[in-house]
Amino acid sequence: MASKAVKIEAKKLNIWFGKNHVIKDLNLSVSKNSVTAIMGPSGCGKSTLIRSINRMNEIIEGCITKGEVLIDNMNIYDPKVDTVELRRRVGMVFQKPNPFPKNIFENIAYGPKVHGIADKNELKNIVESSLKRAALLDEVEDRLKDSALKLSGGQQQRLCIARALAVGPEVILMDEPCSALDPVATAKIEALIRELSKNYTVIIVTHNMQQAARVSDFTAFLYMGNIIEYGKTKKIFQNPDNELTENYITGRFG
């Protein structure tokens, strides 16, 4: 699939929640430093799929995962893998912004502190560079001691992205990151996603097909736990190969 190097590869991935077989024998290769959008109807397994990339599903009782997910050719489901370190490498941004009830500085510094960084200057540098990369520094640099909860929804979501960046991830997973935001805030996050893809591998789950068309390099259409079609976004939205994909993106589905 990818012209760039492969960063993530799912091989024969199967995920069950109890008896519910959510992801079925799924194979997927994700290019390094690109944006890949996962789209599909509700309940098709989009969120489960991206949560499998940092092993977030296993905190849910009754979840069984079989198959492999490789990051840089290493299987993250190997029992020797440290999930704390894995989740440092694979950050996640959720549907609703979820800043900690702390000030802006502490929101960003929290992760690095957990990973053992105590030096104040180093923490200050990390906070500033993370906010800068999340395109938020200019708006908050004079009020780093203010509560993060005072920020607007769009600013809170960029804060959450900055928080994910602060621990030096390689992959950023985004689960409907703009669904709670207005169009102006959405446009800022989308521009940020494009910018981040220069240095990070981004996977975004979205119900908004135009958003997938705008921000992603590659798009996967997931349906009932199977990847129906996966390819360059331009191709998927102009001339998909699969009739099911065509029906879904043109709104003639179900």
Next chain:
Amino acid sequence: MGSTLLDKGLKKVGDIISEMAELSERTVKTSIDAFMEGGSVEVQVRAWSDTLRDMQFDLEEKVVELLARYNPVAGDLRYLKGSMKISYDLSRFGRYAFDISHTVDLLDGYVKSEDEISFIQEMGAKTLDMLRLSREIYATKNVDLIERLFDIENKVDEMYKSNLKRMAKNPPKKTEVLITTTLLARHLERIADHACYIAEETFYMVTGRTIYLQVS
């Protein structure tokens, strides 16, 4: 086609194209008939040509509205892009028909030779066949018919070129014959080209790929 709001808009676009195709064919036929049978049709053909141009603008407005409102993708997007280009081709039919009727009116009054009449009659009949075929290809999306259309186009093209050579080598005694035959053949050849463009656009709509007539 389904019943979404976009579907209703796509149907409207298809209806405008269908109406334009019917009017443009009538416009071209009327202008060719005027050459064969005599009589001035310039005013009528001009009015139809203007109507076709207005319909083209209406269709473009509709397409832009649908793009802005519904962000169509895939087959819907290709359909709208193709329809917009086809509306231009249909509008050009009207313009070339007007050019034919204008030439006929300007140079009216001379006695036409049998050769001249039979040449324009044959080329005109082929061109009208192409109009009908391109209309059918668009309406039915049967792209298998494109090969037949391209075959006729090659014949029309050959007629145009051989007429030019003939006129250069053995110019007719009457200058009116030289001018009328050459100009009308040129307009018919351009109409035939636009019929091919309609088929090419329809092929793109249906397959997402491009196809071009190989010039013989």
